[in-house]
Every structure is written in structure tokens, then in C-alpha cells.
Amino acid sequence: MKKQYDYLIIGSGLFGSVFAHEATKAGKKCLVIDKREHTGGNVYCENVEGINVHKYGAHIFHTNDKGLWDYVNQFVEFNHYINSPLSLSKGKLYNLPFNMNTFYQLWGTITPQEAKAKIEEQVAIYGVENPKNLEEQALNLVGKDIYDNFIKEYTEKQWGRKATELPAFIIKRLPVRFTFDNNYFNDTYQGIPIGGYNKLIEGLLNGIEVVTNTDYFSDRVKFNALADKIVYSGKIDEYFDYKLGVLEYRSLRFENEILDTDNFQGNAVVNYNDASYDFTRIIEHKHFEFGQQSKTVITKEYPQEWNPSNEAFYPINDAKNQALYEGYRELSLKEKNVIFGGRLSEYKYYDMHQVIAMALTRSKKELSND
Template sequence: MRILLVGAGLSCAVIGRRLAEAGHDCRIIDSRPHIAGNCHTERDGETGVQMHVYGPHIFHTDDAEVWDYVNGFAEFLPYQNRVKSTTQGAVYSLPINLLTINQFFGKTMRPDEARDFIAAQADLTIEDPQNFEEQALRLVGRDLYEAFFKGYTEKQWGCSPTELPASILKRLPVRFNYDDNYFFHRFQGMPKDGYTQMIAAILDHPRITVELETPYAPDMADAADHVFWSGPLDGYFGYELGRLGYRTLDFERFTHDGDYQGCAVMNYGDREVPYTRITEHKHFSPWETHQGSVCYREYSRAAQPEDTPYYPIRLVEEKALLEDYIAAAEAVEGVTFVGRLGTYRYLDMDVTIREALDTAATVLRCIDEGRPVPAFVVSPR
């Protein structure tokens, strides 16, 4: 079959590779001048630092098959994300752990003492948290909430935490030991030569052709037996029903001679600091040595039509519009919507790869059995 895949990021690269290995001809197009989508990495010409151009991407997973898959295309070196936060005039470690609690409250508690102390801080009158703020108050109490979550969340999402679902905060752990590894997955690391080199290796197959700076045009589908769309779901339909909401990021790049902040990620919890965090990119490759340093200040805001979409908002209004676009997509033949943008969901890299592998397997079964390929292998709902 002749397959057209729109987008040269993780989703289409993995799907295209599997289909190419099965004997199908895959044409991958991307409107950008590079492959790898938002996990694109490149060397900074001034300092030699490996840059995460669209913000940091840290690989972590419990999925052994996905871990083996990425290690088949790149050498991964150990990396653990150890985030710090500057708030109320001091620096703390995240996620909230025993060191954070003891330092913040000026105590020397043991784990069981800290657990009881935080339980006393928590607002247990909130029996069924209905929003982010209520979930935080029930989980850690007002002091920790206002120091680490309230201002940061207002900046990140551009709205009051009372407007956000409680489920967002359920992903953030509180630890009653001194473990400051941000993630708890058993496989964690970074590709030694960057994500772009990894995806280039995935795309290196004689049945795959890649065309960059090539926007999708509807007549391209006429030459294909099936299309995979990893662009914005609403964008496929020309936004005819309205635009789904996204947050985007602005990056303020600056350089420093030496070590600017001593860590890869420094959050800023105070509302009056306009940026959410500063990332120092040489620390994402701790096996390298660089005198110069490149940092990004990150500012979050509502995405405009010309912006790169990062985080789907998925509040009430967007979910209603999403249902309309799902119905429109399911009425289209010969197109499968994939990935973060195509299914309007926030996805970590390992989940993106997992879903791409599963999508490719489903598609190959459909081809073998003569069944139509579904619009969504993974539901956006």
C-alpha cells in the first residue's frame, strides 16, 4: 500500500517504520524544516550544548517493550529529573518530599512524623475534591499549596486553579522520604546524541521517504491508500467548527559563562515572577562538559492560530467541541488520527510510542483481514 503520514514526529515515525518493515511504501511530510516534532534536539552553535529546542523532553517509562524499542535506535544514558523550585525567597526540591517538608516548616521530622504533620495540615473537610485547588488543599494543606502549586498553576494554565479538574494534581506525588527523583518509572534516560538522531534512525528505511517544509494539501491523499494525521485534529477540518484550546510556550533564550543555576529545571512558584521555570540545557546531558551554558525562561500563554500548540486545555468548552470533531473524524474514510495533536491529549513520549506501536499492529491486522482502518485506534475521549 501507499501510505501518507502527516508529521515527522514520534507517532508517524514509529508507525511508518513498522508499516515499511511490513512492505508498505511510506511518504512522510512535515511543514517544519526538521524531523522529530517538538522533541527536536540540535547543537547550539555558540556553546555546543545539546538543545531541546521546544523545551525539555525526558524519557521515562515502565514499558519494557518501549524501552527496548528506543534503545534499538539510540544509545540511552542514565538521567534522572531532579527539579528545584524557587518560592517565597528559598529553593526547595520537587516533588514535595521529606526534605521539602522539613526545610519549608523548619523541622527535622522522620517519615511517620511528617506524614502525621501533613495530615494535620490537610483540609479533610473537603471529602470529594471538585477542582485542582480543593484537591491540593486536601492533599497538602494551604501553606504548601500556595508556595508550590497556586502561582505556578495560574501561570501555566492562565486561569484560577478552581477552574481546573482535580485530576491534574493526582499525578503529582508527595513523598515521605528523601527521594527527589521526579519520576518513579524504572526506565529513565536520555539519548546520548539527542532525539532527532534517534528519530532519524527510525526513519532510515528504504521504503520511507521524508519531505520537509512540505505542508499537507488535500489532494495529496488522492495518491495514497491511507493517511495518518498527527497534526491538530481541528486543523484537519480547517477549524470549521471552531478551534480547540491549547496553551503554548514562549522561550526567552540567554547564555551564561559557567553554570547558571546548578540544575536542569528550576521552577518559580511565586505568581509575581512572570515565567514558570528556567531550564539549563547542558544539565540534560550530564555526560558532556561545556563551559558555556544556554538557558530558556519559559512563559505560558493561550495559543493563537500561528503558535505551536503544546498543552491541550480540555476543559468543559473544549470537551464539547472535541466531541463534534470526533464525530467528524469518524465520518471520514481512509484517515487515522494519531498522537498528541491528532487525539487532543497530553501524552508523554513513552505513551506516544506505545500507542504508535499498537496503532501499527492494528492497521496491519486490518489490512490482512480486509477491514477498514478506524479513524482512532486510541480514543481521544
């Protein structure tokens, strides 16, 4: 018997929304459900004092793929925002990523040759042949000054573990530039949707049936009966009832403040490296869209351990968790009518452009086989 929908799409973040759009465009009937009270997953924006507040942390779209850039711009025009974060360390502000401005602020070096020599000198003193943890790996790559000022305390706050207890692969490489360029990303295309990411999600889900405040796991049998196939973008271990064990994540707590000033920090993102601050960074949202509002909204980000009552943000891709994920991935391959995709179902931290590209690839493959 023909079911009510071709696809039940669980999760209205970027993966689910792009897949739903492409399937609907191909003539398929989709139902999108989301357990949150809003669509858009972690790119959702909340309008506060006329400012689009990135509710789940800063999201800056960037890509080298013109096709992807054109794809998102068909739904909403993107502005020309360039991500140029600052870093507050031991009372001084520095430019990121590590570049000639950073090195001048740190050492007073003026030429690339001077900066390279300084790094090489410190690597020679503090580096080790086979780094066994994150601290040793960082010292191997950039030396002690950069590690102490920008990496050690920030990383330990973010992961809730000593740098000597974290695996070396977390920082296989560090972006070091010997130019005076504060653009964090190297990508050709970069920006923020004018009017916020909700405009992008609304465009993707236009004309598609969406139900929020609805948890798939509250009645799987009922939901499974609605559609021929399922597109699942939630936690992969939850889908399989945690039968192999629970995957670990790091989470974040966000503390928002409305301030009666038009400009709090002069930049969208400022990192707070020192352990004396419990939070890792402050976001001032209006600067993402060059806002001129009379007030401002700031968000402090506090890293914390994940538990089932808060949001899963960063997978902990150590050997133990990766082995557990591989077990779940093997189970997922045996699910004939379920398509898994996205950050949580693949236990990997993806950037937005990567999630969109993945959804386009999966939907194209799926719909071409129909």
C-alpha cells in the first residue's frame, strides 16, 4: 500500500532541509519533523533588538565551490562579511589566524624571515620527534610562545581536559601565515545571509510540510509507517538505541546579554584564551551584518561536558569513540530504507558548506536511483 509520504526527514538542519528541497523539486512528497520548537538546527537565528542572534554559536558560511555559493544565494543574498577574529591573551589583543600581525604583536618581528626564524628557534628547543599528545604536537608546529599564549589554556577549556591528555591528531596542523592577512578562511566565497540564516532555511523548506516540537523517538512505529524512506540526521547511537554504547561529545552553554550600547567589542568574535575566564569567546552578533542598532547583543560561550539533557556539539573523535562509531556505521549500512547524513549521524564536525554538499550528493544519488 502506498504510504502517505515518500520521505520522512528527521531534523530540519542544513542536511535535512537541503535533502527535502531537492526531493520536493524532483516531485517527491516530504514530511520534515524536528524535536526543537524551530527549524534550521544549529544555524537558527533569533531576532533580539532587531539583531539576528546566532542562537547556537557563530556560523560563517565559506566555500571555494562556486556551485555551492550560487546554490545558497538562490534562496537569500549573502553579504561580504569576512571573519577576522581577535584573541585576548594575558591582557593583550592579537589578530587571528596566526599571521604577521600576530607575530608583530607578540615579538615585534617585522619581516616574514624574522617571524619564521623565531618559530624555528622555539621548535628546535621545545619540539619532540614523535609527539604523543596535543601539547607536544603544538610545540612541534609553532613553538612555546604561540602555544602558551593562544593554544594551551583555550584548548583545555574547550575540551575540559589537559593538553597533555588530548591526542596529538586534534591539531595535525595549525594555520600559520607569513602575510599581514587577518581573514580567518582561505576560501574564495564567504559571508552571512542578509537577514539571517532563517531566510536560507525558509527558502529551502518553502512549500514543504514541516512539524516542530516533534520527537521521532516518541513513537517510531507511527512515524516509520508514514513514509517509504527515512532521512535521519540525528545522533547515530540514539537511532540504534545505544545498543553498542554511548558516543561522547562536548557541549556548549550560551549566556546572552542585551547591552545598552551600540558597540561592545568592535568585532564579531573575540577569543578569551586565559583560564581565568570560564568562557572561550564573546560573540557580538550585530557585526555579522554590519548592524547600526542602538543596542547590542553579546553571547559568552561556555564549553561543558555533554549529557542527554543538553546539545551535542563537538564529537570527541578519539580512538575509543571512533571505534564505537565505526560499529554504528556498520549497522547503518544494513538499514535499507534509511539515509543517514549530517554531523550527528556521521559523528564528525562538518562546516556548513560540507553538510550542504553532502546533502546534495546524497539526494542526487537517491533520486537518480528512483
